[in-house]
Amino acid sequence: MLNILKIATRNLWRYKRRTLLTSILITLGVMSVLLFVSVSGSFKNMMVGQITDSMLGHIQIHKKGYLSSLDSLPLDRNLSEKQMKKVRQVLEKDENVEAFSPRIRLGAMFSNFAETTNVRLVAVNPELEMKTVPLLANRIIKGKKDGLIGRGEILIPELVARGMKVNIGDAIVLVASNKDGSVNGQTFTVRGVLEGIVGPGGRDGVIHIQDARELLRISSKEVGEVAIRLTKMNKLQNVYDSLQQQIGSIKNKKGKPAFEIHTWEKLSPFFNIARMIDLMTLFIKVMLVAIVLVSIMNVMIMAVYERINEIGTIAAIGTKPGKILSLFVTEGLLLGILGSITGIALSLGAIAWMNATGLSFDFGRQKGLLLAPSIGISEIVMVAGIVIAIAVLGSLQPAIKAARMDPIKALRHV
Amino acid sequence: MYLVESKKITKIYQTEEVAITAIEDVSFTIDKGSFVSFVGPSGSGKSTLLNMIGCLDPPSSGSLQVVGQDIGKMSRNQAASFRGENIGFVFQDFNLIPVLSVAENVEYPLIMVQNWPAEKRKKRVAEMLEAVDIRDQANKFPGQISGGQKQRVAIARALVTNAPLVLADEPTANLDRKSAERIVDLMKKMRDEFGTTFIFSTHDPRVVQRAETIFTLEDGRLVSLEQGEGGNHA
Numbered sequence: 001m002l003n004i005l006k007i008a009t010r011n012l013w014r015y016k017r018r019t020l021l022t023s024i025l026i027t028l029g030v031m032s033v034l035l036f037v038s039v040s041g042s043f044k045n046m047m048v049g050q051i052t053d054s055m056l057g058h059i060q061i062h063k064k065g066y067l068s069s070l071d072s073l074p075l076d077r078n079l080s081e082k083q084m085k086k087v088r089q090v091l092e093k094d095e096n097v098e099a100f101s102p103r104i105r106l107g108a109m110f111s112n113f114a115e116t117t118n119v120r121l122v123a124v125n126p127e128l129e130m131k132t133v134p135l136l137a138n139r140i141i142k143g144k145k146d147g148l149i150g151r152g153e154i155l156i157p158e159l160v161a162r163g164m165k166v167n168i169g170d171a172i173v174l175v176a177s178n179k180d181g182s183v184n185g186q187t188f189t190v191r192g193v194l195e196g197i198v199g200p201g202g203r204d205g206v207i208h209i210q211d212a213r214e215l216l217r218i219s220s221k222e223v224g225e226v227a228i229r230l231t232k233m234n235k236l237q238n239v240y241d242s243l244q245q246q247i248g249s250i251k252n253k254k255g256k257p258a259f260e261i262h263t264w265e266k267l268s269p270f271f272n273i274a275r276m277i278d279l280m281t282l283f284i285k286v287m288l289v290a291i292v293l294v295s296i297m298n299v300m301i302m303a304v305y306e307r308i309n310e311i312g313t314i315a316a317i318g319t320k321p322g323k324i325l326s327l328f329v330t331e332g333l334l335l336g337i338l339g340s341i342t343g344i345a346l347s348l349g350a351i352a353w354m355n356a357t358g359l360s361f362d363f364g365r366q367k368g369l370l371l372a373p374s375i376g377i378s379e380i381v382m383v384a385g386i387v388i389a390i391a392v393l394g395s396l397q398p399a400i401k402a403a404r405m406d407p408i409k410a411l412r413h414v
Numbered sequence: 415m416y417l418v419e420s421k422k423i424t425k426i427y428q429t430e431e432v433a434i435t436a437i438e439d440v441s442f443t444i445d446k447g448s449f450v451s452f453v454g455p456s457g458s459g460k461s462t463l464l465n466m467i468g469c470l471d472p473p474s475s476g477s478l479q480v481v482g483q484d485i486g487k488m489s490r491n492q493a494a495s496f497r498g499e500n501i502g503f504v505f506q507d508f509n510l511i512p513v514l515s516v517a518e519n520v521e522y523p524l525i526m527v528q529n530w531p532a533e534k535r536k537k538r539v540a541e542m543l544e545a546v547d548i549r550d551q552a553n554k555f556p557g558q559i560s561g562g563q564k565q566r567v568a569i570a571r572a573l574v575t576n577a578p579l580v581l582a583d584e585p586t587a588n589l590d591r592k593s594a595e596r597i598v599d600l601m602k603k604m605r606d607e608f609g610t611t612f613i614f615s616t617h618d619p620r621v622v623q624r625a626e627t628i629f630t631l632e633d634g635r636l637v638s639l640e641q642g643e644g645g646n647h648a
Contacts, residue, residue: 003525003526004526007511007513007514010513010514011513013513014512014513309507309509310509310511310512312509313503313505313509313511314511314522314526315494316468316470316497316503317497317498317502317503317522317523317527317571317572318494318495318496318497318498318499318501318523318527318528319494319498319526319527320491320494320495320498320527321490321491321494322491323526407470408465408470408471411505411509
């Protein structure tokens with residue numbers, strides 16, 4: 001095998017320029033895939049992280065029908081205290097659940113004593129919310145981040161703050177109607193201004209859950225939704241399945257499911273963008289396969305054509321067809337390995353450079369998001385594997401042709 | 415027992431429109447250790463006959479035994495193995511592998527065909543380079559040596575596996591007179607030294623006369639068998 005490798009290497013070196021050009025083509029293909037995967041992966045992970053860690057959580061549980069009427073923020077579709085107790089029992093037992101946070105979503109009239117507007121709010125237990133969506137505090141662009149929210153305080157969305165000309169420490173009034181239709185008002189102090197992000201709930205204000213219960217005159221500990229944070233994101237499907245089995249199967253008095261469970265993928269429109277990114281990655285990989293296949297086949301067909309006489313000679317002196325085949329396949333293999341190694345090395349260098357220089361981008365209203373491109377070993381191995389396998393596949397047809405060549409015809413070839 | 419025994423062999427090439435008889439009813443025998451030449455004008459069937467003896471092309475009919483094997487009944491792989499074990503080839507255009515050095519060219523059949531261990535291989539290659547008097551060129555590449563030297567390398571490559579039979583198709587055609595004579599001398603010396611049978615085809619009358627046995631072919635038929643000047647030498 002070593003001797004075949006040696007001869008194959010020399011054969012490649014015989015046509016230096018062609019070998020170099022083919023290797024460069026493969027290298028560029030590998031680089032484009034790895035860089036795209038690392039940058040788009042980083043973008044995707046960051047956006048998913050932003051959405052799940054600062055707003056949605058990984059999974060949410062609601063009463064059946066809550067989500068379909070979310071626009072009207074239905075208080076009559078809250079989970080009852082009994083239902084919440086059941087949910088709590090299940091979540092506390094699940095080792096893949098890191099934290100969970102009960103919330104109440106509500107709409108209210110927001111008054112600064114001079115003007116009035118509508119505002120959407122999410123009422124949370126600050127301790128549990130910080131554990132469930134740890135990046136929420138990072139969205140506070142003005143005001144204290146520690147402790148998230150206290151009783152009688154409100155974090156207002158930046159657009160409301162700007163539109164209503166409200167500053168930190170100002171007193172405002174929230175007026176909300178409860179599920180019976182009666183109206184109640186309460187004064188709050190502006191604790192901070194919250195950055196708006198894309199997605200449902202991305203432009204909601206935040207108040208303490210006890211304040212919401214008082215404002216809405218809810219005497220029991222009912223909640224509108226439960227946001228869940230997992231220990232590991234890759235356990236999403238497992239936990240979802242498990243929750244579906246334990247909670248999703250519970251029926252109400254009418255014999256219909258009492259709860260609905262959704263992963264972040266169902267809750268955020270960004271999931272479709274994430275899927276588009278995955279689709280583009282697949283498309284780029286297909287392009288890479290095509291580049292490698294065409295370039296290797298082209299080179300190997302040329303190599304066989306130019307060495308017909310030589311193939312005749314080695315066949316005449318007794319080289320078996322299998323060895324002739326392995327000689328040409330090894331040449332393709334070496335080209336694939338050379339292109340892959342160079343492509344991987346340059347890609348890793350480029351990724352390190354991007355991390356060192358700091359690659360930022362804007363996404364919607366979010367400015368200067370810093371990308372941290374990275375690539376997993378499994379992705380590198382997969383791309384290298386694809387390239388090498390396709391290189392072997394591409395050289396197979398010319399190699400078979402060489403191995404099956406009639407020595408006499410080959411020796412006569414000029 | 416003869417090294418090569420041909421009984422009424424015929425070779426017909428069938429094209430789409432016509433059947434061409436390249437060799438017709440040829441019978442002959444060649445003893446082990448012979449120095450034999452096939453002569454004849456272009457198209458007389460010399461190369462076809464050599465290809466058949468060399469197990470590269472089976473006869474259409476008749477029986478051809480080479481080193482005790484009926485070469486008409488071999489598969490492609492069996493024929494390759496048989497050639498690797500029993501037949502060395504010397505070509506008109508030398509046909510050395512350009513990316514391998516002189517020593518590596520000679521070593522090639524021991525690696526790719528016979529799989530000799532490295533130490534034994536190196537020793538054998540050194541012996542063969544010494545025998546064909548080209549040891550000082552061992553590390554040069556084919557592009558760096560003369561035509562005569564290339565043919566010496568080709569002879570060393572043909573003999574390195576201890577093959578009992580070497581076939582040479584116009585081995586001196588691309589050489590000047592002096593080099594051609596040296597190559598014939600070398601082949602004869604190798605025959606004397608190793609007992610290898612040499613069968614070659616040629617146009618060159620000076621080379622023809624150096625053979626011990628001369629078969630003359632015309633239009634695919636064997637028309638004469640005579641003793642050459644070399645016959646007295648043997």
